[in-house]
Amino acid sequence: MAKKTALVQGNQACAAGAIYAGCTFFGGYPITPSTEVAEEMSELLPTVGGKFIQMEDEIGAMASVIGASLTGAKALTATSGPGVSLKQELIGYACIAETPCVIINVMRGGPSTGMPTGPGQSDVMQARWGTHGDHAAIALVPESIQEIFTETVRAFNLAEKYRMPVQVLFDEIVGHMRERIVYPEPGELELIDRDPVTVSPEDYKPYDSTKGLVPPLASFGSEYKYHVTGLNKADDGFPTTKASLVDAEERRQIDKVECPEARADIESNEEFMTEDAEVILWAYGSSARSARYAVNELRKEGIKAGLFRPITLWPFPEKRTAELANQAKAIIVPEMNLGQMIHEVERVALGNCAIEGVFRVDGDPLNPGQIIDKVKEVI
Amino acid sequence: MNETHFHSIKDLSTHHLLGAGTAMCAGCGGLEALQVIYDILGEKTVFINAAGCMTLLSVYPYTPFRGSWLYTAMASAPAGAQGVRDALDILLEKQLIGTDEDLQTVVLTGDGSAYGMGLSATSAAIERGLDFLYICYDNEGYGNTGHQSSGATPHGARTATCRTVHGFSGDKKDLFAIWAAHRPAYVATVAGAEPVDLARKVEKACRLKGPRLLIALAPCPTGWGYDPQETVQVGKLAVACGLWPLKEAVQGKIVHTKPPGKRLPVETYLKTQDRFAHLFEPQRDEQTLHEIQERVDIYWREWEE
Numbered sequence: 001m002a003k004k005t006a007l008v009q010g011n012q013a014c015a016a017g018a019i020y021a022g023c024t025f026f027g028g029y030p031i032t033p034s035t036e037v038a039e040e041m042s043e044l045l046p047t048v049g050g051k052f053i054q055m056e057d058e059i060g061a062m063a064s065v066i067g068a069s070l071t072g073a074k075a076l077t078a079t080s081g082p083g084v085s086l087k088q089e090l091i092g093y094a095c096i097a098e099t100p101c102v103i104i105n106v107m108r109g110g111p112s113t114g115m116p117t118g119p120g121q122s123d124v125m126q127a128r129w130g131t132h133g134d135h136a137a138i139a140l141v142p143e144s145i146q147e148i149f150t151e152t153v154r155a156f157n158l159a160e161k162y163r164m165p166v167q168v169l170f171d172e173i174v175g176h177m178r179e180r181i182v183y184p185e186p187g188e189l190e191l192i193d194r195d196p197v198t199v200s201p202e203d204y205k206p207y208d209s210t211k212g213l214v215p216p217l218a219s220f221g222s223e224y225k226y227h228v229t230g231l232n233k234a235d236d237g238f239p240t241t242k243a244s245l246v247d248a249e250e251r252r253q254i255d256k257v258e259c260p261e262a263r264a265d266i267e268s269n270e271e272f273m274t275e276d277a278e279v280i281l282w283a284y285g286s287s288a289r290s291a292r293y294a295v296n297e298l299r300k301e302g303i304k305a306g307l308f309r310p311i312t313l314w315p316f317p318e319k320r321t322a323e324l325a326n327q328a329k330a331i332i333v334p335e336m337n338l339g340q341m342i343h344e345v346e347r348v349a350l351g352n353c354a355i356e357g358v359f360r361v362d363g364d365p366l367n368p369g370q371i372i373d374k375v376k377e378v379i
Numbered sequence: 380m381n382e383t384h385f386h387s388i389k390d391l392s393t394h395h396l397l398g399a400g401t402a403m404c405a406g407c408g409g410l411e412a413l414q415v416i417y418d419i420l421g422e423k424t425v426f427i428n429a430a431g432c433m434t435l436l437s438v439y440p441y442t443p444f445r446g447s448w449l450y451t452a453m454a455s456a457p458a459g460a461q462g463v464r465d466a467l468d469i470l471l472e473k474q475l476i477g478t479d480e481d482l483q484t485v486v487l488t489g490d491g492s493a494y495g496m497g498l499s500a501t502s503a504a505i506e507r508g509l510d511f512l513y514i515c516y517d518n519e520g521y522g523n524t525g526h527q528s529s530g531a532t533p534h535g536a537r538t539a540t541c542r543t544v545h546g547f548s549g550d551k552k553d554l555f556a557i558w559a560a561h562r563p564a565y566v567a568t569v570a571g572a573e574p575v576d577l578a579r580k581v582e583k584a585c586r587l588k589g590p591r592l593l594i595a596l597a598p599c600p601t602g603w604g605y606d607p608q609e610t611v612q613v614g615k616l617a618v619a620c621g622l623w624p625l626k627e628a629v630q631g632k633i634v635h636t637k638p639p640g641k642r643l644p645v646e647t648y649l650k651t652q653d654r655f656a657h658l659f660e661p662q663r664d665e666q667t668l669h670e671i672q673e674r675v676d677i678y679w680r681e682w683e684e
Binding site: 030031032035038039042043046052054056057082086112113 | 430434450452453454491495496498521523524525527528530539540541542543
């Protein structure tokens with residue numbers, strides 16, 4: 001039988017992906033251009049026995065998501081730049097308390113209110129360093145409606161597997177654009193649930209990492225009772241200022257995402273015509289769509305261009321970006337901001353090739369012509 | 380001193396200070412109230428706004444206002460007003476401006492901010508005795524993002540995030556009571572459809588110092604689902620059915636300024652709007668209709684006793 005297809009908006013695909021992933025809780029607040037995710041979840045969650053709640057503000061929405069997650073639900077919130085700014089304290093809380101959850105950021109222009117109905121990609125550094133303190137970050141940047149669905153599912157998988165908040169960032173263009181989607185059948189995409197707790201309630205320690213960098217998480221409401229705090233804590237969850245414990249916990253929480261095994265698992269990239277490329281377009285989200293078009297046009301003119309598209313933006317694809325910097329004469333970074341990820345590209349390229357940006361923050365998408373002009377200027 | 384200038388609708392200005400042609404929806408009940416309010420406040424005002432429909436009043440390159448406008452963050456308008464008021468006082472104390480150059484500090488937000496995210500900042504501003512006027516245009520939902528539920532959404536209404544069979548199962552937050560419990564200098568409910576009552580209250584608020592707060596019912600053709608030309612009628616019905624009691628509290632003493640007398644059944648009001656259509660079609664939701672009527676009856680019975 002043919003798979004179910006539909007013409008849907010990116011925000012609708014996101015909600016459908018969340019339901020597919022087993023999300024049963026949404027705590028949100030209206031904000032353009034992400035509101036349709038909430039509206040869709042308000043209709044879908046009751047049909048799967050889940051709960052939708054519209055909270056009093058963005059902070060409340062994030063806190064409710066943390067509470068639901070610690071009580072066993074796969075939990076989601078969706079917002080845009082100003083909402084993420086308000087959630088930042090609790091995103092840090094979810095990091096230190098190691099609480100799985102997914103945060104959708106449908107990016108618009110900024111800072112502050114910026115351009116609510118226009119696209120932007122200026123929250124990509126916020127996704128890495130928005131909350132204070134040292135912490136790891138996972139952020140995914142889909143470029144299409146189909147990929148919004150699959151990356152939302154993957155975000156839940158990574159959140160549950162690594163016991164931490166995962167952000168999915170797509171801009172207003174793909175959030176509001178309608179495209180054909182082919183819905184995966186049940187069972188077609190892998191779904192990951194948090195590791196089961198194997199020790200007895202008496203022996204359970206919520207941050208016991210003796211068996212791995214990611215301690216199993218028990219749920220409130222089960223026979224396991226434990227203490228959760230935003231303070232630095234020991235493996236039993238209780239606050240501590242003991243230097244050796246604080247240091248070890250902080251390092252472990254970063255290592256669990258940034259160790260080579262985890263990076264290999266979390267990182268996801270697409271490459272298009274990079275094999276012999278002399279110019280690499282390093283682009284993500286909807287900017288990558290323009291970049292792919294540019295590659296095709298440049299190839300017609302005999303210019304060896306290729307596209308490197310990170311689908312996982314954080315952790316940063318250091319290894320492959322460094323290899324491409326060695327291979328190519330130039331890397332061009334198109335972004336709908338005034339230059340954010342380009343600094344990471346420069347950091348790992350070590351001066352091995354020319355690096356140039358193509359930036360746009362006027363509310364219009366980057367068009368292929370701008371990118372093509374920059375390539376011709378550089379080579 | 381307490382003598383009002385507004386005895387009938389003929390006493391209201393026919394030349395409005397607020398410029399025409401704003402980006403508000405046709406038939407906006409909030410704008411209807413703001414017209415009257417601004418005429419009385421006058422040009423010497425500075426508006427402090429939080430995200431909402433009226434954020435769109437001033438869009439490049441036009442503004443309908445004659446003075447300055449500060450659009451601050453969603454939760455923070457009364458806190459922003461604190462800074463503006465204090466800095467104006469500094470200028471006055473240093474005689475860098477004269478009293479004739481002083482400005483009224485006016486907070487203007489929708490119900491999303493007033494009933495929810497901005498409530499803490501309002502509570503603190505009242506507690507500090509901030510000399511300001513707060514105007515909440517209450518269209519009972521997040522109008523600017525497509526009418527999702529807010530803390531002001533009434534029992535039984537459907538919104539973009541509440542499509543349940545019986546509509547919203549909870550109750551509209553009693554913001555008047557919450558604000559009045561702080562015992563500010565003045566708090567009142569108003570409606571643009573009752574302009575004389577509205578004008579008298581703005582006049583009274585302007586004569587007082589300290590925190591003065593108005594909650595204006597803002598019938599919303601776009602979010603509530605009715606023809607824009609019916610805005611005045613919808614507002615009048617809200618009052619006539621007893622759903623929107625017009626009242627004021629001065630230092631905690633509550634007075635109903637225009638009690639409806641023999642109240643019309645709430646159905647008369649509910650039937651005018653798509654957001655309540657599910658209570659009548661495909662079959663009457665007697666239970667929910669009864670609950671709405673009962674709430675109104677209980678409210679007025681308590682007052683009338």
